[in-house]
Amino acid sequence: MPYSNFASMPCTLSRPAALLGERWTLLLLRQIFLGTRRFEDFQATMDISRSVLTDRLNVLLQENVLKRVPYHEDGRTRHEYRLTEKGRDLYPVLMALRTWGEKWMAPEEEETFHLHHRDCGGGVRAKVECTECAAELTARDVQVTAKQ
Amino acid sequence: MPYSNFASMPCTLSRPAALLGERWTLLLLRQIFLGTRRFEDFQATMDISRSVLTDRLNVLLQENVLKRVPYHEDGRTRHEYRLTEKGRDLYPVLMALRTWGEKWMAPEEEETFHLHHRDCGGGVRAKVECTECAAELTARDVQVTAKQ
DNA sequence: TCCCTTGCGTTCGATTTTCGAACTCAGTTA
DNA sequence: TAACTGAGTTCGAAAATCGAACGCAAGGGA
Numbered sequence: 001m002p003y004s005n006f007a008s009m010p011c012t013l014s015r016p017a018a019l020l021g022e023r024w025t026l027l028l029l030r031q032i033f034l035g036t037r038r039f040e041d042f043q044a045t046m047d048i049s050r051s052v053l054t055d056r057l058n059v060l061l062q063e064n065v066l067k068r069v070p071y072h073e074d075g076r077t078r079h080e081y082r083l084t085e086k087g088r089d090l091y092p093v094l095m096a097l098r099t100w101g102e103k104w105m106a107p108e109e110e111e112t113f114h115l116h117h118r119d120c121g122g123g124v125r126a127k128v129e130c131t132e133c134a135a136e137l138t139a140r141d142v143q144v145t146a147k148q
Numbered sequence: 149m150p151y152s153n154f155a156s157m158p159c160t161l162s163r164p165a166a167l168l169g170e171r172w173t174l175l176l177l178r179q180i181f182l183g184t185r186r187f188e189d190f191q192a193t194m195d196i197s198r199s200v201l202t203d204r205l206n207v208l209l210q211e212n213v214l215k216r217v218p219y220h221e222d223g224r225t226r227h228e229y230r231l232t233e234k235g236r237d238l239y240p241v242l243m244a245l246r247t248w249g250e251k252w253m254a255p256e257e258e259e260t261f262h263l264h265h266r267d268c269g270g271g272v273r274a275k276v277e278c279t280e281c282a283a284e285l286t287a288r289d290v291q292v293t294a295k296q
Numbered sequence: 297t298c299c300c301t302t303g304c305g306t307t308c309g310a311t312t313t314t315c316g317a318a319c320t321c322a323g324t325t326a
Numbered sequence: 327t328a329a330c331t332g333a334g335t336t337c338g339a340a341a342a343t344c345g346a347a348c349g350c351a352a353g354g355g356a
Binding site for chain 1 (some may be wrong): 151154157159160161163164166168169170171172178181183195196231234237239240241242243244245247250253254259261262263265266267268269270271272274275277279280281283285288289290291293294
């Protein structure tokens with residue numbers, strides 16, 4: 001089973017993990033959530049090779065995580081890459097990565113950017129909770145019933 | 149800037165994204181959260197090449213996400229790979245991926261495994277919340293103050 | 297009209313990664 | 327003594343990535 005087969009496994013964790021676990025894809029999504037939308041800007045800010053950038057954008061378009069939206073500049077029509085609703089729903093994944101990074105990889109450093117709740121100015125963090133009792137859960141509070 | 153430089157960027161999102169965005173790493177973590185601990189078992193269940201498996205395990209050991217723990221079997225001492233506290237703290241990342249997968253990639257399919265809260269039997273989901281007012285947040289509720 | 301610029305890719309040869317199969321090695325069982 | 331097992335290591339072939347150059351369509355300026 002090559003790596004790509006995980007993309008079609010009947011598992012709601014392995015399929016996303018295979019998709020976002022491809023090199024550059026998470027970093028590309030980070031850049032998108034930070035507001036980058038155009039090919040040239042991705043290329044400039046991430047210094048990714050153009051052919052790989054083309055490939056990754058196409059995969060995300062195909063998966064319907066991104067969409068191409070026309071815009072006008074200098075009287076010309078061009079396209080930019082924007083998140084779909086499905087793409088915006090990846091926010092918790094990125095926030096979970098950041099919450100983890102803040103706790104475990106930040107030796108009291110200067111942050112590259114700040115995030116705060118528009119309404120109250122509070123901080124942002126990802127967590128896992130129970131859909132019934134709303135308790136916050138860790139790996140140890142969760143029972144896995146595996147079928148493979 | 150090659151891919152590897154993101155691993156040392158002063159950004160608490162890009163460093164984790166670069167680490168977990170390496171091919172196989174997210175799938176490896178999934179397998180670990182499902183209970184796999186031994187080299188041979190990773191190799192068998194994931195069908196990853198042995199050299200890449202060695203490399204990925206070593207990176208995670210070096211990052212202190214995993215630790216090698218000795219155990220006895222047939223009177224011999226061997227080692228298995230287990231999550232550290234830092235590693236266990238990646239749970240929300242995996243759960244965020246799964247929550248997304250359930251919503252967007254599961255055409256009413258059979259799940260590979262079930263997760264439920266040990267105490268109350270409820271389901272499990274990842275979310276993002278405000279550290280002040282505890283409201284659940286989406287990308288649109290959050291203000292980004294970028295410095296680059 | 298001709299040339300230059302811009303945004304967005306495509307192409308291509310060189311370099312890195314990954315693959316898969318074979319090999320190693322130490323301790324164990326037959 | 328020979329075979330087996332878990333955990334890697336080695337190595338040639340295949341795939342992915344890199345960087346630099348090329349293509350192309352639309353506008354603008356001369």
